[in-house]
Amino acid sequence: EAQVTQNPRYLITVTGKKLTVTCSQNMNHEYMSWYRQDPGLGLRQIYYSMNVEVTDKGDVPEGYKVSRKEKRNFPLILESPSPNQTSLYFCASSSWEHQETQYFGPGTRLLVL
Amino acid sequence: KQEVTQIPAALSVPEGENLVLNCSFTDSAIYNLQWFRQDPGKGLTSLLLIQSSQREQTSGRLNASLDKSSGRSTLYIAASQPGDSATYLCAVSGGSNYKLTFGKGTLLTVNP
Numbered sequence: 001e002a003q004v005t006q007n008p009r010y011l012i013t014v015t016g017k018k019l020t021v022t023c024s025q026n027m028n029h030e031y032m033s034w035y036r037q038d039p040g041l042g043l044r045q046i047y048y049s050m051n052v053e054v055t056d057k058g059d060v061p062e063g064y065k066v067s068r069k070e071k072r073n074f075p076l077i078l079e080s081p082s083p084n085q086t087s088l089y090f091c092a093s094s095s096w097e098h099q100e101t102q103y104f105g106p107g108t109r110l111l112v113l
Numbered sequence: 114k115q116e117v118t119q120i121p122a123a124l125s126v127p128e129g130e131n132l133v134l135n136c137s138f139t140d141s142a143i144y145n146l147q148w149f150r151q152d153p154g155k156g157l158t159s160l161l162l163i164q165s166s167q168r169e170q171t172s173g174r175l176n177a178s179l180d181k182s183s184g185r186s187t188l189y190i191a192a193s194q195p196g197d198s199a200t201y202l203c204a205v206s207g208g209s210n211y212k213l214t215f216g217k218g219t220l221l222t223v224n225p
Contacts, residue, residue, distance in 0.1 A: 031211050032170075033211070039216065041217070042117075042216060042217040042218065043202070043204075043213075043215040044212070044215075045212050048211070048212065050211075053202060056210065059212075090157065090178070091155065092213075096161065099144075099206075099211045100137075100144065100147075100162055100206060101162070101179045102159075102211070102213065104156045104160075106156040107154075107155070107156050109154075
């Protein structure tokens with residue numbers, strides 16, 4: 001089954017404790033992206049990757065890092081989480097041939113205390 | 114910078130009603146427009162995608178239209194059902210990075 005998986009689905013952490021949210025897709029997609037969703041602000045793009053070893057900033061990259069060492073994985077790293085990064089995070093992927101069809105993961109709900 | 118606005122922010126209707134959700138965008142240079150559904154605590158499900166060269170798309174009781182020149186799209190839901198209750202998101206795609214710019218959504222409640 002074609003899917004995008006995220007782990008963990010729920011996470012409570014404390015300010016300053018480094019964490020990684022993993023994203024994996026099994027569709028051999030070139031493009032992957034991270035969004036965060038906040039009440040009243042909607043979904044905003046954090047980072048994206050056009051292919052392995054190619055990443056770039058989205059609209060709200062501050063406080064986040066990403067890496068794309070393998071085609072299937074695109075982890076989101078919070079080196080020093082802060083309460084303003086409490087949010088619902090979505091990973092998405094698509095192929096170059098069908099870039100309009102983005103598959104979304106189930107979301108990761110993060111609470112930073 | 115592209116901005117997407119959805120009206121109304123929330124809508125409550127009795128079961129069986131036909132309804133229209135509205136979406137507007139500021140930059141008409143888009144590749145496509147999508148409507149998504151989001152259930153509480155869940156991910157996004159793509160409902161309809163309209164390419165920039167198209168005027169509308171239909172899937173079952175859903176019909177989405179696109180007027181690119183005026184920067185508007187509507188999602189028409191016929192004979193609404195309680196199972197249609199969800200947040201509906203409009204998103205446009207444009208630029209070289211495949212980015213989707215989302216509206217803030219319309220929270221739809223269909224009452225039995």
